[in-house]
Amino acid sequence: MGARHLATLSTTFQPFDRVPHNQQAGGRREEEECTSSRLLTSYGVVRAAGPGTFTLLPLGLRAMDKLVSMIDRELAAAGCQRLAMPHLTPASLWRRSGRLEAMGKELVRLRDRQDRELVVAPTHEEAVAAMVAAVPVITPAALPLRLYQVGAKFRDEMRPKFGLIRACEFTMKDLYTFDTGRAAAEQTYREVAAAYRRIFSRLGVPYTVVEGDGGSMGGVSSHEIHFPAGIGQDTLLLCTGCSAGYNLELGESMVECRECGGGLRESRGIEVAHSFLLGTRYSEPFKAMYRSDEGKILPLYMGCYGIGVSRVLAAATEVLSSPSELRWPVAIAPYPVVLLEPKQGSREEAAAGREVRELASRLDAAWAGEVMLDDRGKLTVGKKLREARKTGYPYIVVAGRGCLEEVPRLEVHCLQSGEVLHLTSEEVLGCIAGVKQRLESS
Amino acid sequence: MGARHLATLSTTFQPFDRVPHNQQAGGRREEEECTSSRLLTSYGVVRAAGPGTFTLLPLGLRAMDKLVSMIDRELAAAGCQRLAMPHLTPASLWRRSGRLEAMGKELVRLRDRQDRELVVAPTHEEAVAAMVAAVPVITPAALPLRLYQVGAKFRDEMRPKFGLIRACEFTMKDLYTFDTGRAAAEQTYREVAAAYRRIFSRLGVPYTVVEGDGGSMGGVSSHEIHFPAGIGQDTLLLCTGCSAGYNLELGESMVECRECGGGLRESRGIEVAHSFLLGTRYSEPFKAMYRSDEGKILPLYMGCYGIGVSRVLAAATEVLSSPSELRWPVAIAPYPVVLLEPKQGSREEAAAGREVRELASRLDAAWAGEVMLDDRGKLTVGKKLREARKTGYPYIVVAGRGCLEEVPRLEVHCLQSGEVLHLTSEEVLGCIAGVKQRLESS
Numbered sequence: 001m002g003a004r005h006l007a008t009l010s011t012t013f014q015p016f017d018r019v020p021h022n023q024q025a026g027g028r029r030e031e032e033e034c035t036s037s038r039l040l041t042s043y044g045v046v047r048a049a050g051p052g053t054f055t056l057l058p059l060g061l062r063a064m065d066k067l068v069s070m071i072d073r074e075l076a077a078a079g080c081q082r083l084a085m086p087h088l089t090p091a092s093l094w095r096r097s098g099r100l101e102a103m104g105k106e107l108v109r110l111r112d113r114q115d116r117e118l119v120v121a122p123t124h125e126e127a128v129a130a131m132v133a134a135v136p137v138i139t140p141a142a143l144p145l146r147l148y149q150v151g152a153k154f155r156d157e158m159r160p161k162f163g164l165i166r167a168c169e170f171t172m173k174d175l176y177t178f179d180t181g182r183a184a185a186e187q188t189y190r191e192v193a194a195a196y197r198r199i200f201s202r203l204g205v206p207y208t209v210v211e212g213d214g215g216s217m218g219g220v221s222s223h224e225i226h227f228p229a230g231i232g233q234d235t236l237l238l239c240t241g242c243s244a245g246y247n248l249e250l251g252e253s254m255v256e257c258r259e260c261g262g263g264l265r266e267s268r269g270i271e272v273a274h275s276f277l278l279g280t281r282y283s284e285p286f287k288a289m290y291r292s293d294e295g296k297i298l299p300l301y302m303g304c305y306g307i308g309v310s311r312v313l314a315a316a317t318e319v320l321s322s323p324s325e326l327r328w329p330v331a332i333a334p335y336p337v338v339l340l341e342p343k344q345g346s347r348e349e350a351a352a353g354r355e356v357r358e359l360a361s362r363l364d365a366a367w368a369g370e371v372m373l374d375d376r377g378k379l380t381v382g383k384k385l386r387e388a389r390k391t392g393y394p395y396i397v398v399a400g401r402g403c404l405e406e407v408p409r410l411e412v413h414c415l416q417s418g419e420v421l422h423l424t425s426e427e428v429l430g431c432i433a434g435v436k437q438r439l440e441s442s
Numbered sequence: 443m444g445a446r447h448l449a450t451l452s453t454t455f456q457p458f459d460r461v462p463h464n465q466q467a468g469g470r471r472e473e474e475e476c477t478s479s480r481l482l483t484s485y486g487v488v489r490a491a492g493p494g495t496f497t498l499l500p501l502g503l504r505a506m507d508k509l510v511s512m513i514d515r516e517l518a519a520a521g522c523q524r525l526a527m528p529h530l531t532p533a534s535l536w537r538r539s540g541r542l543e544a545m546g547k548e549l550v551r552l553r554d555r556q557d558r559e560l561v562v563a564p565t566h567e568e569a570v571a572a573m574v575a576a577v578p579v580i581t582p583a584a585l586p587l588r589l590y591q592v593g594a595k596f597r598d599e600m601r602p603k604f605g606l607i608r609a610c611e612f613t614m615k616d617l618y619t620f621d622t623g624r625a626a627a628e629q630t631y632r633e634v635a636a637a638y639r640r641i642f643s644r645l646g647v648p649y650t651v652v653e654g655d656g657g658s659m660g661g662v663s664s665h666e667i668h669f670p671a672g673i674g675q676d677t678l679l680l681c682t683g684c685s686a687g688y689n690l691e692l693g694e695s696m697v698e699c700r701e702c703g704g705g706l707r708e709s710r711g712i713e714v715a716h717s718f719l720l721g722t723r724y725s726e727p728f729k730a731m732y733r734s735d736e737g738k739i740l741p742l743y744m745g746c747y748g749i750g751v752s753r754v755l756a757a758a759t760e761v762l763s764s765p766s767e768l769r770w771p772v773a774i775a776p777y778p779v780v781l782l783e784p785k786q787g788s789r790e791e792a793a794a795g796r797e798v799r800e801l802a803s804r805l806d807a808a809w810a811g812e813v814m815l816d817d818r819g820k821l822t823v824g825k826k827l828r829e830a831r832k833t834g835y836p837y838i839v840v841a842g843r844g845c846l847e848e849v850p851r852l853e854v855h856c857l858q859s860g861e862v863l864h865l866t867s868e869e870v871l872g873c874i875a876g877v878k879q880r881l882e883s884s
Contacts, residue, residue: 005518013523013589015577039704047573051558053528055573063527076447081455086495086611087529087594088550108530110552110562112610113598116493117604118531120552131489131497135457147455152529152594156555168554169528428613 006364007335009374013058014044016387032230036318037163039326043390045334046314052160056310059334059391062169064313066332068150070199071173071307078195080146080175085127087152091117093126096285108154108168108438120154125278125304128176129286132300138290140180142385143300144188147176150309162231164314167272171310177303178283180290185277185301192305193223196273199226199307202442204329205316208269210236210245221277227315234271237264270315271308278302317392326392327415330439335372335434338393339363340384342403344377352403358408359397359425366429367436389415395435397428454485455500458829476673478760480603481768485832486788487776488756491597494610498752500566501776501833506755508774510592512641513615513749520637522588522617529594533559535568538727550596550610560655562596567706567720567746570618571728574742580732582622584836585742586630590617592751604673606756607712613752620725622732627743629718635665638715641749642667644884646771647758650711652678654738658884663719668711669757676713679706696811701779712757713750759834768834769857772881777814779874780835781805782826784817784845794845801839801852801867808871809878831857837877839870 040046045060056064072082081315089110094100100107100119121127128147132138138145153172160168175192179185200207205227212224224247226236235248241262246254248266257264280299282288288300313332320327330336339360342348363371372393374384381400388396394415402409402422410428412421423431482488487502498506514524533551537544542549542561550562563569570589574580580587595614602610617634621627643650647669655668666689668678677690683704690695690708699706722741724730731739755774762769772778781802784790805813814835817824823842830838836857844851844864852870855861865873 010583011521011523013525013587017578047576049528049569049573050532050560051554052531053530055528055569056526058525061524064526079453081453081500082503083455084498084506085502086491086497088492088495088596088611090492105555108552108554110550112493113547113600118492127497131491134489136459141452145455154530158555164721169530185664251548347649349650 006204006360007369007372009338009372010376012372013181014391015047015057016044017042023103032159032161034162034165034277034318035321035323036314036326039321039324039390040163040314040317045326046164048163052157054164054167054169056208060313061239062334063328063332064309067203067309067312068173069371070202070331071150071309074195074199075146075148075173075175077146078146078191080148080192080195082149083147084149084151085121085124085131085230087120087154088118089124089127091119093130093286094119097126097282099126106157107157108156115314122155123172123304124149124174124308125176125302126162126286127281128389129282129302132178133283133286133288138178138343139302140293141179143180143290144184145178145300146175146188146192147177150240162314162318164310165231165318166233167310170308173307173309175305177305178288178290178300179303180292180298181301182277182279182404185303188303189221189275189277192275192303194276196225196281196307197304200273202329203312203316204442205319207272208236208238208245208267210247210269211250212247212271212274213250223275224271225273226271227319228267229315229319230268231269231318232268232270234269236267236269238267239263240265270311270318271313272312273305273307275305276303278304280357288298321392325389328394329393329396330416330435331442333392333394335393336370336435337363337367337395337397338372338388338391339397340374340381340399341377342399343380346380348381348399348401348403352399352408355408355425356399356403356410359428362425362429363397363432366433370436371432385413389413397432447574448802449811449814451814452818454814456833457489457499458486459484471677472572474552474601474603476604476607476760477763477765478607481763481766482605482756482759485768487768487833488606490605494599494608496606496609496611496752502783504776505770505774506751509645509751509754510615512644512773513592513751516637516641517590517615517617520588520633521586522590522634524591524639525589526591526593527563527566527573528564528661529596530560531566531569532573532722533561533562535572535728536561539568539724548597550598564595564597565617565746565748566591567618567724567744568728571730571744574620575725575728575730580620580742582732585620585622585732586626587620587742588630588634589615590615590700590747604756604760606752607673607760608675609752612750615749615751617747619747620730620732620742621745622734622740623743624719624721627745629717630745631663631717634717634745638667638717638749642715645754645758645773647761649714650678650680650687650709651685652680652689652711653686653692654689654713654716655692664715665717667715668713669761670709671712671757671761672710673760674710674712676711678709678711680709681705682707702713710761712753714757715749715756717747719746720746727808763834767781767831767849770834770836772836772858772877773884775834775836777835778812778877778881779805779809779837779839780814780816780830781831781839782823782830782841783819784841785822788822790823790841790843790845794850796843797850797867798841798845798852801870804867804871805839805874808875812878813874827855831855837874839874
């Protein structure tokens with residue numbers, strides 16, 4: 001088996017930009033940028049690769065993997081099964097649903113060498129309905145069927161902006177559900193909604209659930225989850241009296257809350273998840289049917305449920321960051337803990353260098369793979385601390401002046417609370433073990 | 443936290459085809475099929491989705507995830523860092539390297555709404571070189587740099603065939619390495635080769651390493667890993683005297699082994715991995731440079747290393763399966779163990795039903811998430827056993843007649859060795875714990 005290695009910054013590919021992002025040659029216009037896109041790029045988490053496309057660098061991919069694991073766990077608990085459909089889909093599927101025309105220029109289309117038209121898929125209602133239609137016989141015993149995937153999606157945006165928040169290529173979790181009828185589909189809807197609430201509550205970024213309109217999905221019932229943010233593209237109407245809310249698209253002529261009659265205030269939001277009951281909009285044209293207990297062949301009642309995975313990543317940092325420093329939800333921070341070694345040749349290194357290395361491996365043993373060691377010998381601890389704050393490690397353990405005291409102490413900077421603790425090695429271990437435990441039991 | 447659930451076949455989406463695959467309406471021509479593509483599709487592991495594209499159903503995706511984890515672990519141990527580059531790449535990159543023309547019709551190309559030309563990438567030498575070129579300053583201390591990703595790749599195959607073995611959309615692990623020069627790059631080459639040998643040895647499918655030609659990668663030194671198989675598209679020349687081997691493309695005029703002078707015999711192989719030293723073929727045009735200790739700006743010496751992840755999945759089953767039953771390497775079997783419950787209302791159920799359920803949860807506790815329970819009450823154990831053999835679970839635990847004996851016994855069918863053991867519940871637990879341990883220490 002490959003040995004586990006303590007992660008070290010000297011061997012981590014995290015290219016910091018020297019020049020502010022929007023002043024670079026070929027840089028984006030200011031109105032296309034936002035805090036998260038600027039910081040994620042400047043601090044080596046994400047890099048622009050082309051028009052509306054981005055590379056997730058190692059730290060960015062780690063954050064996304066954590067988010068996907070959270071989603072996987074909750075969806076598995078809700079009886080959902082993961083699969084992977086191809087990105088290239090025959091245009092004939094889109095023609096059959098009527099969306100080849102309806103979605104127009106947003107579809108990324110191409111012709112292969114046999115002159116067959118293909119769509120690089122922005123979503124998979126057609127593909128999954130066609131797949132389920134080809135299953136020999138589906139009986140009520142096999143339902144509900146809840147199938148999802150996590151992968152790249154493509155949309156030919158006229159104006160990609162705000163980095164991963166509105167990109168042409170992005171990562172989605174898309175879930176498609178199949179039930180015998182409306183009542184069963186509503187039960188599925190409630191169970192998925194509960195799973196979504198668990199995911200977003202664990203993430204810990206404030207969010208709002210609002211009623212939305214079905215848009216191009218053709219839904220008959222829909223909700224959206226938004227992170228409140230000034231740069232949000234959606235206008236929300238939030239009730240001042242209860243927790244109800246509406247996307248303005250839906251409630252343009254609405255003057256009071258439907259649920260409680262309360263007033264409505266406008267707010268901006270970034271849509272990070274949506275749910276739609278689709279009815280038989282796709283199962284009828286694709287003949288995705290089941291055989292009832294009475295032997296009738298009936299169309300399946302579908303739902304679709306999306307989470308914009310790469311958008312959540314960016315939008316969470318958008319909400320939490322300051323104008324110059326990234327902040328992460330602890331649950332998806334690439335590394336929740338960084339330990340800063342003293343500079344080579346410093347008094348601190350002479351006094352405590354060995355103890356710090358030992359602490360690093362004990363921390364890594366206590367929280368395997370989640371601790372980063374800043375082992376770059378030539379940098380001062382002050383410079384390392386500035387970089388660590390920019391990267392946004394939630395817990396920064398600093399081997400600074402305190403190492404020279406009679407009872408050597410390390411600083412623990414808790415970025416979320418703003419506290420700075422002065423702790424012995426043993427106390428640092430206890431503190432970090434507590435963080436781990438709180439995270440795992442949330 | 444979401445609770446862990448024992449996996450059950452009644453809730454697993456594994457659609458068995460009733461009609462042999464090549465006799466279906468719209469089925470493929472026989473010469474495009476092979477054992478693995480037929481069985482993986484017929485037994486609900488993979489489904490054809492379009493011309494040369496496939497959906498990985500839940501069991502197929504599980505197998506692939508396990509393979510990817512094995513790869514991740516060995517590459518991390520070899521100092522490689524994972525990232526994710528976008529699938530859409532600007533055609534300008536391909537023009538700059540000269541491959542827009544050289545790769546011709548195999549490139550999947552499109553134009554976006556702004557009339558920019560894009561390539562849905564079959565590989566990322568250009569993209570990674572351009573990205574590294576944009577890093578402000580790279581010093582020898584930051585090298586070697588070993589960056590990889592795992593994701594979809596696209597090739598507009600004239601004749602896709604053999605399912606995932608030669609598809610238009612497939613999953614690759616692609617690693618790109620950057621060194622100061624030839625000697626350092628050769629050290630990287632050796633380390634990656636060692637990691638590849640560990641990956642394929644753990645997988646346990648016989649393989650051959652041969653010298654290859656660089657092909658469209660423009661490599662100056664290259665090796666390939668092949669699984670020997672009659673349907674292989676490559677002809678290999680294998681030395682009868684030593685372990686050397688050559689791809690026929692390279693050695694067409696070769697009459698004896700270069701290493702030992704031994705004779706050469708022809709063999710067919712499926713290429714599953716390759717390694718190339720690229721030199722400065724990409725770093726020069728894209729200006730991917732480093733600053734030497736003397737302050738000189740010099741081109742990085744690159745290498746690229748691929749593993750055809752979805753191809754390994756299919757080719758491994760191609761090599762191991764019989765004409766009618768899938769066989770998996772234990773290390774990537776979707777579930778290494780299945781436990782077959784007796785039919786509802788049977789004498790076996792009356793005698794041992796509760797004990798079998800208890801065994802299921804104890805097995806699941808001993809090997810979390812890796813045990814499948816065939817809980818479909820209406821099926822006989824005989825029918826379940828036939829299906830389990832077709833799916834290819836390496837260890838099939840059967841609650842059959844033996845449950846009626848004074849000391850109740852279960853059958854354990856070990857598909858790899860062909861053995862059938864008759865064991866008590868406790869002995870079954872010990873047997874499966876041993877399988878787990880051997881796998882984890884391999």
